[in-house]
Amino acid sequence: MELYLARVKVFLSSQNDIFARGTPSDILRAAINERPTSYRVGPSSWHIGNVEEIDVDGLYFALGRTARSSQPILDQTSGNFIEAPFDRAPYTHVFVDTKLELVAIAQKYELAPSPDRLCHALAKVLQSSDTGRAGYASFACELLSNPDRFLSALQSAYAIRSFTVTFTRPNPFDVNRDFQAPMERLVDEAEGERGSTTISGAGLKPEPLEDLTRSAAATGENAKARLVEEEGNRPVVRSLRGNAVSISVEGVETASDRRSIISRLRGLYQRIRFRQDSES
Numbered sequence: 001m002e003l004y005l006a007r008v009k010v011f012l013s014s015q016n017d018i019f020a021r022g023t024p025s026d027i028l029r030a031a032i033n034e035r036p037t038s039y040r041v042g043p044s045s046w047h048i049g050n051v052e053e054i055d056v057d058g059l060y061f062a063l064g065r066t067a068r069s070s071q072p073i074l075d076q077t078s079g080n081f082i083e084a085p086f087d088r089a090p091y092t093h094v095f096v097d098t099k100l101e102l103v104a105i106a107q108k109y110e111l112a113p114s115p116d117r118l119c120h121a122l123a124k125v126l127q128s129s130d131t132g133r134a135g136y137a138s139f140a141c142e143l144l145s146n147p148d149r150f151l152s153a154l155q156s157a158y159a160i161r162s163f164t165v166t167f168t169r170p171n172p173f174d175v176n177r178d179f180q181a182p183m184e185r186l187v188d189e190a191e192g193e194r195g196s197t198t199i200s201g202a203g204l205k206p207e208p209l210e211d212l213t214r215s216a217a218a219t220g221e222n223a224k225a226r227l228v229e230e231e232g233n234r235p236v237v238r239s240l241r242g243n244a245v246s247i248s249v250e251g252v253e254t255a256s257d258r259r260s261i262i263s264r265l266r267g268l269y270q271r272i273r274f275r276q277d278s279e280s
Helices: 024-033 115-127 148-156 180-189 207-218 255-274
Strands: 002-012 044-053 058-074 081-088 091-097 102-106 137-143 159-168 194-200 223-228 236-239 246-248
Touching: 002 024, 002 091, 002 115, 002 255, 024 044, 024 058, 024 115, 024 137, 044 115, 058 115, 058 255, 091 255, 102 115, 102 255, 115 137, 148 207, 148 223, 148 236, 159 207, 207 223, 207 255, 246 255
Parallel strands: none
Antiparallel strands: 002 102, 002 137, 002 246, 044 058, 058 081, 058 091, 091 102, 159 194, 159 223, 223 236
8 A cells, every 4th residue: 555645734824813723733633533524526525534543643534535326236126127326435544643744645546546636635625624614724735745856966967057946825844944934924924825936046056955955845845946967968957846755554454553654654754854764
């Protein structure tokens, strides 16, 4: 089973009293524990269920979609074959660290063709909770990117001509404080949703760009670079996004399985954000 790592962003509303809404971790946990159902879109709706506590910050739950379907059966009364309607509810497994706002979602093609679709479905379900609809916060969910290949391209390039990084409203506690944090505050004060900034030059140094890249990778944002890979070559564009982070697991059913997955989730986050090789 493949679990894809993502960041659930809890954007606190400036219109509500801070003591009423609590911390992002509190709001995320409250929304999950409501076991919300999204508003029906067409013939189906999404739902959170089977919520279980793993440790003080770790939760497990199932994310699924209900839909009406039918199957052929033999009607014993008439002796005819008929289509009998029934409710289908496929679901997948989700693990979350509410403090880090990190999730790991098992890919299930019966629910969605890609893990990013599952992320977006999760955000919509959370927004449909009483906590979300009360206006205390809004939710977003984005896949994490493995920064290794992008960082390697920066470090080995003959010249970096430009570097672009995206950002949203303030949420993550671990963003680059010198650059991203002020830009996020600007987005918030301007009542925007997201933005990007580009640094250009004849040959940018890769070292200051590493923390920005790791911050973007760990918070579901993107970074791009226009670089010359070898002297005399034409510039090419390389992107951080497109290399999603995932872990393979054998099982998710036992308490031991779930503790192990939460531990690996936290370890991978540390490696991505801070270059700490702590995944087990």
